[in-house]
Amino acid sequence: MAVWDYLVTLLPQLLLVLFALVMPALDYMFKDKRVLSWVALAPLVSLAAALIAWLFFGLWEPNASLISLLEVNLFSGLFTLVFVFVGIVVVLGSPEFIKADRNQGEYYSLILLAITGMTIVAEAADLIALFVGLEIAGISSFALSGFRKSEKRSAEAATKYFIVGGFSSALTLFAISIYYGVAGTTQILAVQPVLAGSIPGTGEVDAGPILSLATVLLMAGFGFKVAMVPFHMWAPDVYEGAPTPISGLLAAASKKMGFAAFFKVFLIGLIITKTDWQMAMAVLAIITMTVGNLIAISQTNVKRMLAYSSVAQAGYLLLVLPVATQYAVAGGLFHVLTHAFMKSGAFMVVAAMGAAAIGEKLEDFKGLSRRSPFLALAMTLFLLSLAGIPPLAGFASKFVLFSSAVYESFEPGESWLIWLAIAGVLNSALSLYYYARVIKLMYMDKGTSEERVKVPPMLAASVVFAAVMVVLIGLAPGPFVDACLEAARGFSELPLGWR
């Protein structure tokens, strides 16, 4: 019986791993490689259906976990849903993009493994599990960014990503070891009672400087993953060099994994030392959004522009940490969800341009509205949503996110948090400049060619899926806000430091 319960808890991971292992074999069985993507979709779609049934309709509920390493709750469920959704978008968008490449089985297999790693991070209740998840996802993504190994840019991206990623893993691992030294366990929650001196017999533990070191190392380690300034340098190069659907996966899912880790470790484990890192996080958040937006303005390659834009979006999301209320976490989760759709959707449009051999430069988007009204409209929706224009999804989530900072600033002593909201809002205005410029190029300028762009059906399906979600969440944010608030409630039920 007990074994069966373990299996149920691990079912999503088992399902993904099973399909990941089968994929390379299928590669040899089918001539038509599109079959591979259909097979890879199977576990993702079934997981998405199960998660939606749980999170939005309450049709079933997972059992409480028996494994101390992983904890399945609404928070992890929501993150898993985001990863699975991005997986669907990416897998749908891939077959046409990689149709001329070899080893397609491995490609899908690696995508599924990366998503497995991300789900482990979302469910981790223990730092070791968290680290294992980060590594599974990381190593799969290194390989994926170098998928076109004969292509110089792709190889360069993979190398860069690997070195930076390895470095950040080392920092994270070092921080975990310190954490273990302080808490005597690797459970994320365990450091709280130790520091509060609430464990009988241990008394007061003066772990000030040591734990601060761990905090800084964790900031750096996770900061690499989410492309927080000053650890963002790798992102544009990697996003530019990696195959475009993989850039989408990295920007929309892999980065969210970093946030899952951030939220878990900082808002559960280290919340008791919040006053130590709160100001630093706030400053980093503001710097991250500002630098991302400013550099994005001067980009000429759309993939690089989107990369810097996702640096900026990371800045908005980092605002959750200094604010640290249930409402802020809900806003963060909501923005994670909407950003996954708008960013992966935008990358899929770029992938469609790539598949039609048009290019990824800004000037290649000139006159796109004439060549493919569908792509131009979808891109417009994604970009306006990224800029936070109502009534699209990005507006709704930014609204909740920024208003959480405004809300908290009414508390005595926290009034400075209003500047986070103001910085976020000003940055949104700044970002509108480079988003609107792409729209201008697509609709108002004449391109060099008038030839129609053929969008392969599966890529089109992936773009449509993302676009529909962006509009749907924007028009009916209710259930999504509800799910995010519920998921964030788990945080506020924890003992310490929460309002």
Place this chain on the structure above:
Amino acid sequence: MFEGVPIISIVILMPLIGALVTFGLGKYERHAKYVALGFSLAALVLSGLMTLDFAIDPDPTSVGYHDGGGFFDYQFYEAHTWVSQLGISYIVGLDGISLPLFLLTTLLSTLSIVFSWDTKLRPKEYFGLMLVLEVGVLGVFSTLDYFVFYVFWEIVLIPMYFMIGVWGGPRKDYAAIKFFIYTHIASLALLISIMAMYFEAGVASFAMEDIWRAGQTEFTRFFQIAVFAAAFFGFGVKLPMVPFHTWLPDAHVEAPTAGSVLLAGLLLKMGGYGIIRVAMPTLPDGADALQIVMVVIALASILYGAMLCLAQKDLKKMVAYSSISHMGFVLLGFATFTQIGIVAGVFQMFAHGLVTAVLFMMCGVVQHHCGTRIIPDLGGLAKKMPTAAAMITIGFLASLGLPGLVSFAAEFMVFVSMYETWGLWLLLPMLSVAITAGYYLWALQRSMFGPLTDKIDTSHIHDIDWFEGVPVAILIALIAIFGVLPMIVFQYIDPAVGIVTGLFGLPGGG
């Protein structure tokens, strides 16, 4: 007439459906104008019927009447929950302040579509975007929930951005992006102040009425001043007020004629409407503290705008700057905090909507027929296009405040309220009347009268076309009617404003 019918939603839906149909026309693109005209006309007829049905002295028990306890007394009221988790509802209703602007919106949208009858470039997008714009503006004037208000407020930007950027003049790229970002930043200031009011009120509702009610006890004076400053900035940029007016001349000059008409006729009114609907009643202490700022900005806009007009060589640019000056009167009227001043401000918005539409349409006619709008290159056009010259003359006279035309009543009332409040400081805005007469008459003399110009080829200039003449003629008729009988509009505005000032507890109430 409309008991139990969600008439406001139907009116808003008309252009929305029209826009979707227009965008979906595909190869039947050349019929776009008929579709657009049909739907906007339907909205116009319905809103006209609503105006007739609107009870000036309403029966509080009638269907669709919302008794808001003295201030939020609305007719055609509808309320539906949208996002219950955040307290967001779709609430619409009209009172005497919003009704004239609501009607103005459907009227100017319809006339602009007629005026653009010969648009050849991408007609389905052009007319579709105009209808989307109409949806946004109608929503702003009828919504009673801050969140939805903000959504509509922002929706307006996108079609206008495209209209300037695709169908605009030579510097359209610059003008479009400047317009978009400038006004978007202002909107974000508004957004922050909405969030602040929402949380400070603590009623978990975005409904304007709930926040207003809670605010009477919850909002401290300091809070009101800070939030009023942010909201006033947000609305004032749209108005526009000096020194945040610089987006306007660029946007106007580059926008296509119908775009300028809608921009000046409707979008600027959103700023004024926001001040009187949102900022002043909800944050009266803030308004009280910043009254002097409002007055100084209003006077600066009136005088500086008028002087800028004197220096313009481009006819359309002159009209654009004159909007700054005339919208300054709206702000000045509001800033007096008197019944007559606020009524005059609202009426000035309505009047300016009609007059400025005529002026921009006539600028479009001149551009279209002569190929240029540069005043020194024109001259003696009355010989070639007598009807157009007559219309432009009437438009100019209406705009400079000739008694018997609509602007006179509004400006005169602003002066009265100004004198009541600040006595002889009245001389400052009075000065602008002389400047205004100066630049209009001077421009008229140089462009329409005198010897026929030899700087442009005048051989094939013909008189105004039917699709240009009809909208202008309708507007001129309305300008004359409301100029002689302004009480037709006052009877709607006056009771609603009476409630506002009564609530303020400020002098001149009731």
